[in-house]
Amino acid sequence: MPKVTINGNTIEVPAGTSVIKAAQLLNIPIAHYCWHEGLSVAGACRMCMVEVEKMPKLQVACNTTVTDGMVVFTNTEKVKTAVKWALDFHLINHPLDCPICDQAGECKLQDYYMSYGLYTPEMNQPKVKKEKVVSLGDRVVLDQERCILCSRCVRFTKEVTKTHELGIFNRGDRSQLATFEGRPLNNNYSVNTVDICPVGALTSKDFRFKQRVWFLKEFDSICNGCSTGCNVTISYNQNGVFRVKPRVNHDVNGFWMCDSGRDIYKYTNKEFRLTQVVERSEKLGGDAVRGKPVALALQEIGRQLSQVIKNKGAQSVGLVWSGQYTNEEYSSMGRFFKDLGVSQFYHWKNNEKDFDSFDGILKRGDLNPNTAGLKKELAGLKSWADFEKQVSPLEMIFVMGPENFGAYSDLEENVKVIKKAKEVVWFTACESSLLKEFKWLIPAKSFVEKSGTFVNSKGLAQAFKAGLTIVPDAVSLEEAVKGMQESARMVS
Numbered sequence: 168m169p170k171v172t173i174n175g176n177t178i179e180v181p182a183g184t185s186v187i188k189a190a191q192l193l194n195i196p197i198a199h200y201c202w203h204e205g206l207s208v209a210g211a212c213r214m215c216m217v218e219v220e221k222m223p224k225l226q227v228a229c230n231t232t233v234t235d236g237m238v239v240f241t242n243t244e245k246v247k248t249a250v251k252w253a254l255d256f257h258l259i260n261h262p263l264d265c266p267i268c269d270q271a272g273e274c275k276l277q278d279y280y281m282s283y284g285l286y287t288p289e290m291n292q293p294k295v296k297k298e299k300v301v302s303l304g305d306r307v308v309l310d311q312e313r314c315i316l317c318s319r320c321v322r323f324t325k326e327v328t329k330t331h332e333l334g335i336f337n338r339g340d341r342s343q344l345a346t347f348e349g350r351p352l353n354n355n356y357s358v359n360t361v362d363i364c365p366v367g368a369l370t371s372k373d374f375r376f377k378q379r380v381w382f383l384k385e386f387d388s389i390c391n392g393c394s395t396g397c398n399v400t401i402s403y404n405q406n407g408v409f410r411v412k413p414r415v416n417h418d419v420n421g422f423w424m425c426d427s428g429r430d431i432y433k434y435t436n437k438e439f440r441l442t443q444v445v446e447r448s449e450k451l452g453g454d455a456v457r458g459k460p461v462a463l464a465l466q467e468i469g470r471q472l473s474q475v476i477k478n479k480g481a482q483s484v485g486l487v488w489s490g491q492y493t494n495e496e497y498s499s500m501g502r503f504f505k506d507l508g509v510s511q512f513y514h515w516k517n518n519e520k521d522f523d524s525f526d527g528i529l530k531r532g533d534l535n536p537n538t539a540g541l542k543k544e545l546a547g548l549k550s551w552a553d554f555e556k557q558v559s560p561l562e563m564i565f566v567m568g569p570e571n572f573g574a575y576s577d578l579e580e581n582v583k584v585i586k587k588a589k590e591v592v593w594f595t596a597c598e599s600s601l602l603k604e605f606k607w608l609i610p611a612k613s614f615v616e617k618s619g620t621f622v623n624s625k626g627l628a629q630a631f632k633a634g635l636t637i638v639p640d641a642v643s644l645e646e647a648v649k650g651m652q653e654s655a656r657m658v659s
């Protein structure tokens with residue numbers, strides 16, 4: 168284990184560690200554009216200059232390996248001047264786009280200009296013009312003038328997805344990023360290139376121009392898009408969630424997440440959500456009535472449940488569970504029903520055909536964040552095939568359906584089966600016309616509004632915390648149990 172001293176701080180690092188990584192471990196910032204921990208070293212941007220004792224010239228920290236006893240300085244005048252002029256070169260042909268650039272506020276050109284630059288540009292030649300607003304694929308837009316040719320995005324498509332869509336073409340100041348033969352950048356990891364682009368050259372079609380980043384707050388969460396459970400950061404404000412980005416976890420997702428996982432936020436926002444209780448009954452003329460306070464609705468459901476159990480027996484009640492709820496919800500709701508003698512629990516999966524598939528990078532065919540937790544908390548679940556056979560005689564069923572309706576491609580067919588039960592209480596975060604005939608729809612919290620634990624496909628339990636409230640009337644299953652408990656006990 169070689170020891171290196173950086174700006175007077177000594178650290179022991181594994182053999183082969185670069186100076187930039189050792190500095191990162193010491194929390195010492197070194198300016199860089201092309202280096203990214205998840206990619207190979209390119210040594211292209213020349214921003215990461217450091218002074219190494221006994222070496223006559225400055226060295227690039229990303230491509231210099233620590234040797235035992237090495238002494239490094241990152242903050243000398245020589246280093247600062249070198250970084251300043253490296254930055255000047257990067258900006259020679261960079262347009263003055265900051266006021267209209269979506270990267271403003273999280274752009275490394277802006278940041279380093281403020282920390283190392285602060286010079287007055289002396290170039291009087293006109294800037295080289297390149298193409299703006301080039302659509303690279305379904306999700307990514309390129310501004311060629313803004314690209315500083317760091318090659319991170321090119322290495323990503325070469326090394327991570329191995330799809331090779333991107334390349335740098337031409338020479339000198341005509342060099343430019345483009346796709347090979349116009350082949351679109353449409354792999355399911357394409358937006359990672361936007362995350363790692365240090366400037367505003369690559370932007371996300373979904374997010375660009377929606378919000379200035381300084382108007383957004385953030386919290387940590389776990390993606391609920393599949394059973395991998397990628398660690399994510401959620402950006403939001405008072406109008407809802409706007410963006411999901413990957414958060415580093417070497418045991419789960421490394422630095423990346425998939426593109427479909429980035430869409431999960433859409434299901435948390437108001438326009439997709441069931442915001443009020445919906446009740447439909449003979450008494451009400453069969454029409455749907457909205458807006459009953461959720462506490463009253465849950466009391467009434469508790470009473471109806473006890474009546475059914477009293478008159479027809481606990482075997483006439485069934486529960487349909489998707490793997491989209493937390494361990495804590497499974498445990499509390501499971502216990503509540505088991506205490507009432509109800510034991511007909513069925514597992515509702517998305518699309519059985521692809522359920523066990525894996526794309527070789529991160530994305531799994533099990534599009535539920537907590538199938539493992541569901542199986543652990545409620546052992547002995549019956550299958551959907553059992554449910555299809557047994558649904559008809561059921562008097563009352565409770566459906567803990569998917570929060571992310573988009574994940575269940577066979578939702579419509581499955582809803583038809585659920586309709587065979589006499590009375591259905593459906594806990595749903597999503598609003599959908601498919602649910603319009605059911606007796607009770609109870610607004611459920613989305614994963615960003617509740618705290619709990621998901622267990623991923625590798626058996627790793629990951630706790631997460633509520634970050635914001637989007638639907639004030641929505642309840643978690645734990646809260647729903649509290650709401651039903653008292654009236655269910657009263658009658659039984």
Ligand code: SF4
Binds near residue numbers: 315319320344364369
């Ligand atoms: S588009 Fe961004 S990530 Fe790709 S080479 Fe240019 S600056 Fe680097």
Ligand code: SF4
Binds near residue numbers: 390392427
């Ligand atoms: S791989 Fe799964 S958990 Fe990861 S981002 Fe995609 S959908 Fe989310």
Ligand code: FES
Binds near residue numbers: 200212227228
């Ligand atoms: S980060 Fe070292 S040369 Fe770019």
